Amino acid sequence: MKTPLCERFGIEYPIFGFTPSEEVAAAISRAGGLGVLGCVRFNEPDELDAVLEWMHENTDGKPFGVDVVMPAKIPTEGSxxxxxxxxxxxxxxxxxxxxxxxxxxxxxxxxxxxxxGVLGWLHSVARSHVDIAMEHTRKYGQIKLIANALGSPPEDVIGIAHDNGVAVAALAGAREHALHHLDAGVDIVIAQGYEGGGHTGEVTSMVLWPELVDAAGEAPVLAAGGVGSGRQIAAAIALGAQGVWMGTYWLTAAExxxxxxxxxxxxxxxxxxxxxxxxxxxxxxxxxxxxxxxxxxxxxxxxxxxxxxxxxxxxxxxxxxxxxxxxxxxSDDPKVVAMPAGQIVGRCNEITPVEKLIDGLVSEYREAVARMNATLD
Amino acid sequence: MKTPLCERFGIEYPIFGFTPSEEVAAAISRAGGLGVLGCVRFNEPDELDAVLEWMHENTDGKPFGVDVVMPAKIPTEGSxxxxxxxxxxxxxxxxxxxxxxxxxxxxxxxxxxxxxGVLGWLHSVARSHVDIAMEHTRKYGQIKLIANALGSPPEDVIGIAHDNGVAVAALAGAREHALHHLDAGVDIVIAQGYEGGGHTGEVTSMVLWPELVDAAGEAPVLAAGGVGSGRQIAAAIALGAQGVWMGTYWLTAAExxxxxxxxxxxxxxxxxxxxxxxxxxxxxxxxxxxxxxxxxxxxxxxxxxxxxxxxxxxxxxxxxxxxxxxxxxxSDDPKVVAMPAGQIVGRCNEITPVEKLIDGLVSEYREAVARMNATLD
Known part of the structure; x- marks a missing residue:
């Protein structure tokens, strides 16, 4: 399961794992994917700083990424x-x-x-996340990706990331978003279909992924929304994506x-x-x-x-x-939960360590490719 | 692009093309797929009879199918x-x-x-469609599939179809529907994702197709909703489907x-x-x-x-x-149209003959499989 993104990021599999948990993010990177730490829950710069330090100590020098929520248009803000x-x-x-x-x-x-989990949505706080991540990258060189879950990142942030050798990715739910990202200097488009957890548009992964692949030209597309098996990774590659972006799937990881x-x-x-x-x-x-x-x-x-x-x-x-x-x-009532989750949650049926999850994805991917080869004349 | 359904139906490609147009259905069958004629627009038995006769004369003996709208529970009906x-x-x-x-x-x-296009939705009329299709099958043996767009067909209809050597397929938008169909004796599950044209559930193709493949066990699944390119057919096969069911894609066929x-x-x-x-x-x-x-x-x-x-x-x-x-x-105002269409309509950008559409699907499918093989270590 190799695509050009593997070499670019120094990872074994083009599996990008978004998670708010540093334990899970580190485990994904250790297992050969790229763990991407969601930063929105960190209100205080020091908290994020400490967690990134922990990530450094627990990833055997492997690369990882961070995800911030940063609107390009600075919203009405204040105290x-x-x-x-x-x-x-x-x-x-x-x-x-x-x-x-x-x-x-x-x-x-x-x-x-x-x-x-509130202040991380404010522009000023998201901006401090970027600053801390860049500091860590200059120190250890492990942070290889900064992803923005909400529109194109501001131009100067893209510049700072590139100056530090960090690639910039941004979520897109429609062709127009993807083109806007690429115009702004974003390196990688994350095509998030309707079925995904968190913010989504109306167009589903089956339709959106190839549409954004075609729109992005040479820029790589990560397939997001509905990925929770090796077969779905195979579908992503079949549709022209260079890798997958998975979120919901890690919520039932043992870590x-x-x-x-x-x-x-x-x-x-x-x-x-x-x-x-x-x-x-x-x-x-x-x-x-x-x-x-x-x-x-x-x-x-x-x-x-x-x-x-x-x-x-x-x-x-x-x-x-x-x-x-x-x-x-x-609280402790599973019937009252406020949690972003994609439709792939139907496949999250047991608590499983990250390494075993990734092994399963890779082996099922290989089976899917074998099944496709069997259809050739 | 061969799956077990090709041999079962005597077709070259596992491409099932649903269309209300006999011209298009015949062209799909001639080009190596299985054209499936939507019958809901026929109010009078004689109309359908004449059109099926035309299909016989224009399909070079190739197999085709019919699609009826027939609720298993007979709705309140009357004059x-x-x-x-x-x-x-x-x-x-x-x-x-x-x-x-x-x-x-x-x-x-x-x-x-x-x-x-109204009376075809009534149970009694849909039932007459079945009778006429069975008559044609006994005469010419070309009708190989009867599909139901709305729930499981009534038990006796399934029995009559099987007695005439006709396979029965039914659309499903959720696992429960698929299991119900199979219990009722349906042979093939058509897994129709949220993005599809016409009746759909909430679960998208990326999530639904593998879920129904797993639920269906040995029974074949056709992937519907969001298919309008060879890459999407490749995704369907990667996800475990044995073929695709396409509808919207043929609406801009030249025929x-x-x-x-x-x-x-x-x-x-x-x-x-x-x-x-x-x-x-x-x-x-x-x-x-x-x-x-x-x-x-x-x-x-x-x-x-x-x-x-x-x-x-x-x-x-x-x-x-x-x-x-x-x-x-x-009327002639393209801004005022009442037409079922799936999200794949974004890919319907020129009027193209069916044969060329199918050639394009097949060659893009092969490219997708080649791209997947290039990812193997």
Whole structure:
């Protein structure tokens, strides 16, 4: 399973694994893929700095990447207090009432963690993530990729990345996005289909991937959305992608240790993921203000119910639900989970170590190619 | 491009082409695929009988199939007059007003064709389609497949088909549907992803196809939804399907001659299809009462506008919009079209003869397999 991206990044397989967990990201890189650490959960520069240091110590010198959420157009920003004032009281009341109805406990420490996973969506914070990643790259040379989950990164960020020998990738859900990225200097297009977890457009992977491959010309395309088996990697290569970008698939990795869990047991979120079928996701604006695919749970149902308010635009929706996400994340009811997940969650049916997941992908890929060769005259 | 289905059906390529046009269906069969004639537009048994006779005369003895719309559960039925009485006057008024607003002319013959494409959705009419197809099979032995676009066919129909040596296929948009079909005795599962034209579920082809392949065990799966290139056929085979089921792709075939058109020019519908991108479809209940993907036009926009009524359940919605479809179909404004189409419509960019389309699919398929072989160590 070799494509030109393997040589370019010094990796064994063109499997790019996005995950908010440094344990999982490191394991993906150690197993021959490229682990990409999602940075949006880090509010404080020092936190990210410490985690990247840990990544360095646990990746045997192998390359890895970081993923930031950085709109090219700087949104209306200000102190958290200014933004807070823009949230209608009815929205706050709905969130409070819903959490009560669903039996989600208050945070044990009384709210110190209310900003968890919130500030990373602000431009200024995302920008500090870039600065820290570049510092690490100059020190250790392991960070080979910076990916942007939201539009083209700002021009100067692309310049800084290139100056440090770091490739820039950006997610695209439509042909227009991909062309815009490439115009802006992005190196790699991540074509994310409708079925993917998190932000997606309407066009599905089967249609989108080859469309973006054709649009991108010489630039490589990573196939995202719906990849959770070696057969799907084979489909990605068949459709012209040079590799895959997988996210949901790693959430049930044995190394994934974010969220509330009892020692030795899957976390609350993992229990929900293990039980879900491919039909148990919805695409809604309630997570971030933009359409994102989420696990369908009592939380998403509440926002679908009659009388629920319309979600707010980004970044206000993040601020609105930030505390709710923290409370849900600390609680232990798998029926009440707020988690981005793609339709491939139907294939996440057991807790498995990353190395075994990747071995399985590679061997199933080989079987798929053999099956295709058998169809030739 | 050989799979076990080629031998089973006596075809060169496992390309199953669904189309309402006998000209296109015959051309697909002549070019080495299996043309499958959509029967829903035939109100009168004699019409279908004559068209099947024409198919016999124009397919050089090659096999072909028919597609009917036949719910396993017989819906509330009655005379057209009984059903008409169940349509709320507000719905009729909305349709009339919308057609006027959009400038769609009355039918030139004053309404004789109002039932066009309507009665085929009724169980009794679909049943007559089966009877006529079986008669033709006993006479000429060319009809090798009967496909059902809506649930499992009734048990006795499956028995009659098998008695005549005809395989039975049924569309499935979810694992549960596929298992139900196989329990009922269906031979081939057509896994239709979210991106497909016409009736679809929520799960996309990338996720659905391998899920149904695994669920179907030994039974073959045809991959439907999003197929319009040799690369996508390669993806289908990589994902474990034994062939593909393509519909939208043939609507811009040179042989397609349904709908209003000036001599030597593409029809109104084809002009709309040629101009559409992959983002120009919507999935709505307005065509039949069940969610179906349609070309996004001023007609679908009108149903999305504030104040538009909720679509009626099947088969009432068909009756409600039957005359509207006939009027739109006879008119010549490509911005006002009522047409099922999948997201692959973005790849339908020129009028091309069927034989050339199939040649292109086959050669691109071979290139895709070669590209995959180049990734092996």
């Amino acid at each position: 958290k207090m200014d933004l807070d004032a823009m949230i209608p009281p009815e929205h706050r009341a709905f969130v409070e009432r819903t959490l009560d109805d669903l039996g989600v406990p208050q945070l044990p420490d009384g709210g110190d963690r209310v900003n968890t 994934y240790n974010l969220g509330a869990h009892k020692p030795g047991e899957p976390s609350t979120v993992q229990q929900a993921l293990l039980a879900a079928t491919s039909r148990d996701t919805v695409r809604r604006r309630i997570y971030s203000g933009k359409p994102a695919r989420l696990l369908k749970t009592a939380w998403t149902d509440a926002w679908d119910a009659p009388g629920a308010p319309e979600p707010l635009p980004m970044p206000l929706q993040n601020l609105l639900v930030g505390e709710a996400h923290a409370r849900i994340s600390a | 057209k007059m009984d059903l008409d009485a169940m349509i709320p006057p507000e719905h009729r008024a909305f349709v009339e007003r919308t057609l006027d607003d959009l400038g769609v002319p009355q039918l030139p013959d004053g309404g004789d064709r109002v039932n066009t 397609y001659n349904l709908g209003a058109h000036k001599p030597g020019e593409p029809s109104t519908v084809q002009q709309a299809l040629l101009a559409a991108t992959s983002r120009d479809t919507v999935r709505r209940r307005i065509y039949s009462g069940k969610p179906a993907r349609l070309l996004k036009t001023a007609w679908t926009d009108a149903w999305d506008a504030p104040g538009a009524p909720e679509p009626l359940p099947m088969p009432l919605q068909n009756l409600l919009v039957g005359e509207a479809h006939a009027r739109i179909s006879a």
